[in-house]
Amino acid sequence: MFHTRAVCFSKSSQLLYAGSGAEGGCRRERRVQLAVAAASPKDYILLMIYHPPFERDRRRLLRRPRFRAIPVRTLVPNVITLLALCAGLTAIRLSVEDRLEWALAAIVFAAMLDGIDGRVARMLKGTSRFGAELDSLADFVNFGVAPALILYFWGLHELKSAGWIAALTFAICAALRLARFNVMIEDPDRPAWAGNYFVGVPAPAGAITVLLPIYVQFLGLPHSDFVVPVSFLYTLAIAFLMVSRLPVLSGKRVGKRVSPELVLPLFVAIVLFFVLLISYPWEVLTIGTIIYLATLPFGWFSYREALRKTAAAATATGAPATVAGAGEGTQPSPPLAAEPPTERPTRLN
Secondary structure, eight states: OOOOOOEEEEEEEEEEESSSHHHHHHHHHHHHHHHHHOOOHHHHHHHHHOTTTTTHHHHHHHSSOOOOOOGGGGHHHHHHHHHHHHHHHHHHHHHTTTHHHHHHHHHHHHHHHHHHHHHHHHHHHHHHHHHHHHHHHHHHIIIIIIIHHHHHHTTTGTTTTHHHHHHHHHHHHHHHHHHHHHHHHTTOOOGGGGGGGGOOOOHHHHHHHHHHHHHHHHHHOOOOOTTHHHHHHHHHHHHHHHHHHEEEEEEESSSSOOGGGGGGHHHHHHHHHHHHHHSHHHHHHHHHHHHHHTTTTHHHHHHHHHHHHHHHHHHHHHHHHHHHHHHTTTTOOOGGHHHHHHHHHHHHO
């Protein structure tokens, strides 16, 4: 058996051997080691076991990747969205158990949470792509599936397959409405003022308004034979408004700043609204739904006015360019920059 006095140290992919002589002795001993390795594979294998050449690379591959810590402020909006999702799922269970009053209360609570989660995310600077996708999926369950099932278990089941088709159509239109919103919000050609409008009735408002027949019944209206067919047509109408191109005022850019004189009246109005909602829920929801449906034409007129101002501004901006081009001795030609404004209203409307 060949015994060596060399000690192997690994550093920067080099093997250093300490022998009994000077530097020349180390080189001679290194040649001996190579000769022994060539002659005796057994000793070479033992050396590889105790000093594996790729040990550092293996440890680097087995090391767990370190993820960046997530700030707590980004979790708060997602928690609010999950609470809204829990409310929507609970509403489905309550509708199956024929407890429609609490099911409607859960839908209203989910709509309130949906209205504040985005604002909380922007206030805390905790917006994320994950939160946006989670909010979209939660809205489909809360304001698409849950209201459709509530209406079906309430009275649309009396129409059998026709009632189920109406409920199914409403849920599908809610999904299409949310998908279109996710696509249009990333449109780079969208003007800044277009953020004041929704394209079609938003999903939370559609869920609250489509439940109007149940509000009216809880007010004391007798359940006549014509109620269910009218509810069938009304459900299809709200579903059509959700996927339509109707401009609807969003209100997202209203209320960011409040003047000092309106702080106390605003507090009183908010408290009064919640007191009335708790004391007279069906009256408040019925009146609110009717007022919301009545204000939809005003959003369309406001959008057309903003569109007209944008077209006029684009025309005024393009006129000097045409005159300047003709004054330079060139042949007047229609400017290329004037074409997009003429096509933009058709695409956005």
